[in-house]
Amino acid sequence: MDLTERNRLSDNIVHKLRKAILLGEFALDEHLREPALAERFGTSRTPVRDALMVLIREGFVAKLSSGRVVVQGISSEDITNLYEVRFILESHALAAWAKQIERLPLQPLKNCFERMNLNFVRSGEFSELDMEYHEQLIRLAGNKSLLQSWLGIGETIHSILEITNQGYPRGEQIVQDHSKIIEFLDRNKIDEAVATLKQHLYEGQMTMVETVEKLKKLKTHSTNP
Structure with missing residues (x-):
């Protein structure tokens, strides 16, 4: 297997495992065995091992002193923290754009x-x-470091959006909010754009928190009939 194929397989496994963990398909502290995962995804153990290393860095799984890799999951607090970071980065970008002499x-x-x-x-x-x-x-900020910071949490955000956007539960509201932000930026109303962004991200955060809590309850009921 060449490096390109290995990376492609690893990225695919990361995405699927991250989403499965977000959806509560694995129990907290469940041991993720490389042979079982390799069989599940139809690959060798090498891309599975690469994928687990990524998920360790992201905090979705943890490697114990025994060498076992177990599910950490994601809590409501984790989601709140993630969305707080998103708002810090995105609101800073809008403020930086507003200060540009020649705006992008x-x-x-x-x-x-x-x-x-x-x-x-x-x-x-x-x-x-x-x-x-x-x-x-x-x-819009024209800040490479800011972009790198956002991209660092981008895959986690993407996995969450795939869950919260499934079936367009907030589709119309999302489009309306996006439209309002553009309108406010066009009219140089930066404070209003930031306020709309804050409410927009808060609603996304609440949708994901509700999803996580619902999945926890379903998991509890299934294990305690």
């Missing part, structure tokens, strides 16, 4: 928004465009 154009952000038409965008594509929209907000 809003057109890439507008182009992304225009593609978020609920009449033809499938759920998976909607999550991709949701991610792209917020990345474009970050790019």
Whole structure:
């Protein structure tokens, strides 16, 4: 297996395992055995081992002193912390954009928004465009370090969006919020854009917290009939 194929397989396993952990498919402290995971994903153990290393760095799993890798899961507090970091990064980007003497154009952000038409965008594509929209907000700052920080949590955000956006439970509201942010930026109303962003992220946070709590209750009922 060449390095490109190994990385592709590893990335795919990371994405699937992260989402499975978010959905509560693994119990807290459950041992993730490499042979079982390799069989599950139809690969050798090497890309599985690479994937687990990524999830260890992200905090979804932990490696014990015994060498066993176990599920850490994600708590409501973890989600709250993640969304607080998102708001810090994205609101800073908007403030930095407002201070630019020659501001970066809003057109890439507008182009992304225009593609978020609920009449033809499938759920998976909607999550991709949701991610792209917020990345474009970050790019407005023209700050590489800020972008790197956002991309560092980007895959976790993406996995969460795939869950919270499934079936468009907040689709119309998301589109409305995105539209308002652009409108406020166009009119140089930065405080209003930041306030809209704050409420927008808070609602996404609450949706994911509710999902996690619901999954915990289902898990409890299934193990304690």
